Amino acid sequence: MATNAAYFEEEKLDRSYDLRLLKWLYPLTKPYRIPLLCSIILVILITMLDLALPYITKVAIDRxxxxxxxxxxxxxxxxxxxxxxxxxxxxxxxxxxxxxxxxxxxxxxxxxxxxxxxxxxxxxxxxxxxxxxxxxxxGVSVITLLFLALIGANFIFNFGQVMIMEYTGQMIMHDLRIRLFDHIQGLTVAFFTRHPVGRLVTRVTNDTQNMHEFVTSFIAVIFKDIFLLAGITIVLITINWRLTVITFTILPLVVYAVIHLSVKARDVYRILRVKIADINTSFSETIGGIKVIQLFRQERENYRRFERLNHEYYQAGMRQIHVYAVFMPIIELLGASATALVIFYGGGRVLTEGMSLGALVAFIAYMRMFFRPLRDIAEKYNIMQNALASAERIYQIINNREYEHRTDGKAYEKPGLPERIEDIIMEDVSFSYVAGETVLSKVSLHIRPGETVALVGPTGSGKTTLINLLTRFYEPQAGRILINGHDIRTIDIDRLRSKIALVTQDPFLFSGTIRDNIVNGSKHISDEELDRIIIASHCRSLIDKLPKGVDTELAEGGSSVSSGERQLISIARAFARDPDLILLDEATSYIDSETEQKVQVALSNLMKDRTSIIVAHRLSTARMAHRIFVLNRHRIIEAGTHRELMAQKGFYFRLHQLQQ
Amino acid sequence: MKSLQLIKPYFLEKRFIIFSGVLCLTIVDFLQLFIPRVIKWAVDDLTALQVDPNGLLRYALYIVIIAVMMGLFRYVWRRCLIGTSRRVEEGLRNQLFGHIQTLSASYFDTTKTGELMAHATNDIQHVRMATGMGMVALTDAVVLGIAAIGFMAYINTTLTLFVLIPMPLIVFSARFFTRKMHRLYQDVQASFADMTEVAREGFAGIRIIKAYTREKDETARLETASREYVNRNLGLVRITGSFFPMMMLFSNMSLAIVLYLGGRQTISATISTGDFVAFISYLGILTWPMMAMGWVVNLIQRGTASLDRINRILETQPETDDRTDALSPDVAWKSLDLYDVSFSYDSLTPPVLEGITLSIKQDQTLGIVGPPGSGKTTLLQLIPRIYDVSGGAILLGSVDIRHMKLSDLRSRIAFVSQEPFLFAGTIRDNITFRNREITDGELAKAIDDAQLTETMASFPHGYETIVGEKGIILSGGQKQRIALARAIVQDKPIVILDDPVSQVDSETGSALIRSMKSLAGLRTIIIVSHRLSAVQFADMIIVLDGGRIIESGPHEQLMAAGGYYAQTFRLQALEEEPNGN
Structure with missing residues (x-):
């Protein structure tokens, strides 16, 4: 079951990944080489300053x-x-x-x-x-001044580094996001029916954001933490290599504790994430299914289940506390032990070998510093794990190659598409969305230039599918479609669609102004033309009553205008396109009778002198057509003018009788 | 401040734990201050060269012992204080969840799911942070701050005063910055939401986009939104990115003061080298409580704001609630009667139903038909009191249903809604609601009546198949039939079916209608359907249009009348003919 697989694919992602991910990410950073380099240089400078500050105190004491x-x-x-x-x-x-x-x-x-x-x-x-x-x-005054200068520089470098890093990381993600969005938009309509919108949106927004964390943490770990660790080690060795060796004997323990902490913290964090997701699901399910719960009086049972879940989350939370409560003190204890070692052993050196006091103090300070990057790495490790899971998910989508069969214009340049769509022929076209469930079977028809054709028939007879094939949302499995004698598959998809206007049953309007929705990106429409379009599509009165006229912003879901008005706007959109071929998919079914009159007039204005195909619910709409095709059970069973079909006294005749 | 009552019980419940947590934290703070002391002794002794290896070992041991004790106490306070905040979180979430379940449908019509979800996660998290980290930061700020300053003053008062000069800067800028960060963070969230909406539109409207070759425009739109998001982020980072370096700068300024003034005093032998070194250590310790002070104020502010929002939900009263004088009548009712019922969703919109009067005898079947938007579903929802009538009354037996206890009323009704809602569990759970009294035989019977037997056989795990969130693995028709099986198995005297065959093919539809017919005469059935053959068998059929009853009577009578019903019925009969001719 296709939907089944799509649903569960979400879960199996927490497995390991490999270098190919990094290899795939690397080219994204290319345009930002210079800021990245700046950022890295700044990180190195900051690290050196961080290292220098305790050293200055040492110099002040010693000298x-x-x-x-x-x-x-x-x-x-x-x-x-x-x-x-x-x-x-x-x-x-x-x-x-x-x-x-x-x-x-x-x-x-x-x-x-x-x-x-x-x-x-x-x-x-x-x-x-x-x-x-x-x-x-x-000397102390000079050193203090130097110190002040360095902390000032440290502040500026730090700020600069963070800004550049954020800029770079965000821009890389921006590019990735646009690329991903563009990629997804280029995929077939079938892809969209299989993947819920919510999930795709998450890929473009949240997952790219996680990737941003990855880029910044990755650079921070590699260039800051590791560099800092190396720097501190070098400084420690220069101060006193023997003391360094001695204190580093506890290092394996520290590393072990840090690794253990990261692994444990990651595990428990995963549990927390799963549990909170369950809690959210439970909440949204309860809200979504509140009527069912209340009607079947499941409140108590549902509450009990939630309580259990919530308690599991609590327990996981306690486990997290436990992990941190055990390991954080252990790491701090190891840090204190290092200090103790320095005092004992280093103090001894001060006494016997003339190690300076300043060196000892500096050594203690550096030992303290040593633990910060270690803890940082432990934290970043989790962030990176999370980000890589996102990367994997993005990668899966980028790797999906279900592109529409776009011709590059090259291979099919010769046949191409002439200036106007004139006649349309379907030859034995068969189609099914899911193998074995036929939707269209051997459908043949011929639509002549400038003709208006209506498709009628019961729900599920394949009317909308036929339209989907003409826009090449789907490709037929058998048979072919010819436009002006050219196979539709040899015509560039964008060129084909640029000559078609589709008006659907539920008009989809974008958030933005009414003008944007009508003009639809084509900037060459003048105000006079727009006026003409508005009048022809009967949008005048609805636009006049809005406060900002054609520049009124449509709220989310277009709630400021009624569904009938939305339909009118979508017809105006079709006008603005000035199409050769008009496809109306039950464009008038959800409209009150008063608005319907307007819509009908608007539509007949639109269809004048253009080839049009109407999917009609009401037979009165079909009567506008020159010819009518009756679909039933995946086939065309009757065809002809209204008069001819009535004379045949077949299916159409009876439908018509009933709707009178 | 009333909302503080919400978390008070948890604080009372855990008062000993909180007390021990705070105590341990205080002990840790003092121990932490002790380590610089030990270092000072060691350094002083080393300066004077008055120590032998044994002395050094002793100092080292002191440090280790203190560190071990700190570790133990740290464990305890983390468990006690952070643990308490987790308990608060759990309790609040349970309360919120329990309350939401009691609210009536009209509340959910006006409140967005996303908003409620935000309360359930973000707001509760804020409260947790404010209680857990709030307590810790507060204790730390007070204890560690005062003690560190005390130790420093003990070493040298004047120097301490000088060193403290940059400290207020830390407190105030921490407050200023965290507040500003919070605002900017909200900006970032808002632009993120905008970007999400553009992306959503880009995918939800994909057909129109493709048909109008709008892909490039959509990408450009996302590009604008995404750039705005990037800019907002940069705006936020301008603050966060300067915050921590600035804190460092301030505390380093204190260090510079110590270096200069303290250095002078050490040189002039006013303070010892050990004091000087210890001073530096204390400074390092003092930075955190100063930052914590600024942070904790914001944390608590945000926490109380969240708590207020949660409280507002908890104070919402359900509209359809049991009246205080609610009866629980043991009536043997003979009919369900509607008298002049009218309904509107709110006082501003025109009524959805008007002047509905009808009577359904016990164990009879009522069919309701009518064009979309005529008020059929609304009428059904008035019976189990998903909504209460705006005018008129519904009587069960002789009792106004508004006088009955909700649980009594609803326990008599099995309801199948138009948009069947399935929960993420197994098919069995979805049908039985985990009621163990329902036997496998009863379940199999219900499944059979709902025409699901074949479908079940096609699932690898049968009844135990997990259907996914909202039953995602099932088709619309399968979901509908599961909801139907759910209603059948409940065995309630009143069965309400809202268009139960709308999403199944005609053969399955006919089979379902047969199953429903077999129930007729045994239960009181109210059925809405677009497919008129599904109501044909009803004892009485009403036709709604514009919220009013325009036709009523049994099938034959309506067919003879030749109105809406008859016309639609003939049309559908034609469509359902095998070959259409």
């Missing part, structure tokens, strides 16, 4: 705030503590020399320098300390 240990020049008379930090000052400067003189017992002189123990600095007057260390103070 200016806490001077390096002066172990090599330790004075020998210092007993007790084998090590101590000393501040080294230059006594050639008069102010410094003066201070050193005043606190002589605290200083140890050594050539042109004097040393003072760090602890002893507190014995000095504040002003004196600042004077002694004015070089360091100046």
């Amino acid at each position: 200016y705030i806490v001077p390096k240990m002066e172990t090599t020049i330790l004075p020998t008379d210092t007993v007790g503590d084998s090590k101590a930090r000393y501040l080294k000052v230059d006594i050639t400067e008069s102010q410094t020399a003066d201070i050193v003189r005043r606190y002589a017992p605290l200083f140890t002189r050594e050539g042109s320098y004097a040393l003072i123990r760090f602890d002893d600095l507190t014995h000095l007057d504040k002003k004196d300390i600042l004077a002694l260390r004015k070089g360091d103070l100046a």
Whole structure:
């Protein structure tokens, strides 16, 4: 069963995908190479700045705030503590020399320098300390300025990067969306009967949006997170490679925890998504079927079912909380353990190997930074999973090649279509929508230039199908259709349709102004012509009563105008096309009798001097035609003028008798 | 604020859990503040070179122990606080669902499904976020903020004051930005909806588009809508994209202040190096509560707005509800009578039905025919009180049905609507509504009466075949027959059928009519049909036109009268002839 397969195809998508998806996505990015490149360069710059900021603090501490240990020049008379930090000052400067003189017992002189123990600095007057260390103070000021400059730059780069990235991602999606829409529109009408509109719309809107997330997350992961991780590792190694190796021993645990978290989180997220979809279904089903539920008094049972579903969702939610409540603290714990390791082992290095304090502080800061991109990757992983499922669905549609048999104009240029559609011949045309269920069987007819022909017959006798074949919405399975002697299949579809006007039973109007709906994109219609069309199609009075006349916007579903008025507008649309062939598919069936009069007049205006085919519900409409074809049970059973058919006293005659 | 009553019960129910959650969160916050302290000690000792490896190990152990404790308490608060918000969500959704079910059909005529769905998902989610993350952010903002500032002030008050200068900026810009983001986000959503509508039109009107070779115009329309969407997104990102970097900028400004002033003070030995380092750590901790403060205000604002919207639905009273003095009569009724019934969907539109008076005896069959829009379906819907009459009265026995309990009235009626509605479950569930008292034999009988036996055999899983959302795998005729089987199996004294053969071919139609005929005389049947052969057997037939009865009587009488009924009947008889001649 075709519908069955189409329905369930939605579900089997959560399987894995492969590189061909990426290969297919890659060309889409081509027009945006430059912004993408800019964005990537900015990401790299930002990452470097992110890495630089803690380093600046390190420099500030090491170079200016806490001077390096002066172990090599330790004075020998210092007993007790084998090590101590000393501040080294230059006594050639008069102010410094003066201070050193005043606190002589605290200083140890050594050539042109004097040393003072760090602890002893507190014995000095504040002003004196600042004077002694004015070089360091100046250094701190410079570093602060540098720091300010860098954070300013960081802000600007970040903003620029996000904007460029968003622009690029959105434009790629825009292109994809247009391409997809264009592609779907080019598919056959049969495709549309198999695929619900809602699903197609989702492909064009939501799924492309998910793809956008994919592009941005992908770039963020590759260029930011991984780059940042690599950068941090390099910085850590330069600061102290041995300490890096030691702290990285817990890295496998972290990676394991992160992977585990992403997998678990993804699983539980999937369950949540399925459950919320079920809940939404249950809601919309209940709203849609409220009458059935209330009439059969199923409220309690339905509520119980919903409650169970809702509780399952709650439980899944709790599981999600559990997953995060277990893994987030574990990752944080591992982070804290890394800090502990740095303090223990790094602290030891400070004591024994003269690792600087600033280096230690920077190391702690970098270790902290290391965990952010890891968590980020875990989150992005889920987004990407979701996006790839969307990509897969889009890919399936793009891969569908049920195009209408459009001729490129090349192969069939010679026969082509002459200026006007003149006569139409059907030869033994058979058609069925579903194999085995015949709709038309060996139908033959000949319509002469300028003739108006009516098709009558019971519901399901194939009248609309016949029209569908003339517009090439469908191709006949057997027999052929000739227009001016050319097989319809050799005529370019767009050219053929550009000469046809179709007016359907339920007029489809687009949201937009009435003018747009009538003019229908052809810009070469002047205001005078439009006026003429409006008068001929009896739209004058309806347009005059609207506040903005022909420029009135039609609301969704065209509720501001009645269905009869909509029909009139759709007839005006047919006028504006100035067609050679007019197809009316029960165009007057849902109209009140007063409007119907108008519509009839409008229609006969339209059909004057043009070849027309009318599918008629009421026999009074059929009488307008030059000739009438009676369809019943997939075949033409009677044909002729009204008079001839009446004389035959067959099916038409009896139909006519009854409708009197 | 009245709507807060909605979530109050859940807070009361979980008050101990909430209390322990908040307590744990507070403990975690304090522990979190302790780690910079330990680092400070270590750094100070290292500056003074007054520590041995054992001392360092001790500090490292402190950190690990604190981290383990934090982990444990974190688990508890996440479960307690976020868990509570999930409970609120579940409860609210149940309430909303339960309430929606009681509302009458007229409510759903005026309310869009999409709107209700939005309440069920988005609004409830907002409330969840406001309760769960709201509680967390609030606690964090208060505890962590005050404590971090306290620790910093303990180290050095002046420096703390200086460092706090950019902080109000964070709070206010967080508020400003999140609010602006919310508005822009709505813009994005609106343009997304517009784009969706263009795409929908492009697919729904595909025949007209193709016939008028409008494909290019449609693509251009989508292009415009899609570009607008892209622009809206860029507008949003202009704000979100500057928000986080700006927060970073502000907190880095504080860091610059620490670097400059704190650096000076460390140099002048006013504060120790350890203090300096700890200060930097506290700053890092302080950024989050500041942002949380701005965020939580918006979160709660949005949550209450959502709660108000939900509350408005819950306060809607069903129009056709049991009256307080509703009877539950055990009447043995003999007839169903309509007296001068009129109906209009709202007071502004002209009446759909006027002056309908008729009487149906128990176990008789009433047929209703008439052109489209003549009020047939509306008339049927008045009987089970999907709508209440606007004028006149409907009496069952001698009781006005408006005085009966809805459940009493509806328990006597089996209704098959024109557009059969199927639920996503199995065929069996759709027919029996999971009523286990219905035996397989009864089910098979109903299926047979509804001419479904053959169809069932063609399904691989028979009765257990899952029909999909709205019965998508079935044809219109199959859906109609399942709805019919549903009505048959219910075994109710009154059976109402709204055009039950409209979507089946004529052979199946005739078979269905035979099944219905077999019910005649056993149940009270009211049947609307466009196919007049389906009402031919009725004891009484009425013809509606423009909301009024224009003809009535049994088949023979109407045929003899030669009016609408007779004319239509002959026309259809002709169409149904095997070869049309």
